[in-house]
Amino acid sequence: MSTLIRRADARRTTTPNATMTTYASPTQGASRQALWRVEMAPGAVGPDHAMAGEQIWTVVGGAARVEVAGEVVPLGPGDTLVLPADAPRRIRADAEHGLDAVVTGPGDDTASGPGREPVVPAWIA
Template identity: 60%
Template sequence: MQVVRSGEVRRTETPNAVMTTFASPSLGGAGHALWQVEMRPGASGPDHAMDVEQIWRAVAGGATVHLDGADDVPLAPGDTVVLPAGVVRRIVADADAGFTAVVTGAGGAHALVAGAEPVVPAWIA
C-alpha cells in the first residue's frame, strides 16, 4: 500500500489548465492516474486523442466536450463522461464559471496530437 499525502501531490500548469496529480506511476506507483483539472472561464484544451479510455467527473463549473464525429456534450457538476481511446476530443470550460473535474485513466497513457510525436503528459506519468 502506498499513501500519497496532500503535501506530495504534483501540480502541472499549462496555458489551458492546472492539473493536480493525486496518484500515478511516478507518484505512488499506481497503474492508473488520478488527477484534478481546473480550467479558467473560457479556457479550451487542445484537439487531441488519448491512447486509452479516460473517465471525467465534473465537480464544479461546466464545460462542453467536443468529440470527433459526435454531438457536443455539455457537462455540469455531478456529470461523468467516459471518453473513448483514440477519438479526438477538446474540452472547453464555460465562459462564466470555468470547470473543475476529477479524471482517471491508465498511467503512462499517450496524448496524440496531429503532427506531433505521442507524449505522456506529466500529470499521468
C-alpha cells in the same frame, strides 16, 4: 501493500489551458492508474488531441462542452463522461464558471494531436 500519497505530495502542472493536480500516478506509487484534477479558467479551451487509453471525467464544479469524435457533449456538476481511447477531443470550459473536474486513466497513457508525436503528459506519469 497500500501507498499513501499525502496532500503535500500532490504534483501540480500548469499549461496555457489548465492546471492539473496529480493525486496518484505510477511515479507516485500507483501501479497502473493515474488520478488528477483539472482546473480550467472561464472560457479556456484545451487543444485538439486524442488519448491512447480510456479516460473518465467527473465534473465537480463549473461546466464544459466536450467535442469528442464529432459530437458535442455538455457537462455540468456531477456529470461523468467516459471518453473512449483514440477519440479526437477538445475540452471547452464554461465561459462564466470555468471547469473543475476529477479525471482517471491509465498511468502510461499517451496524448497525441495534429502534428505532434505521442507523449505521456506530465500529470499522468
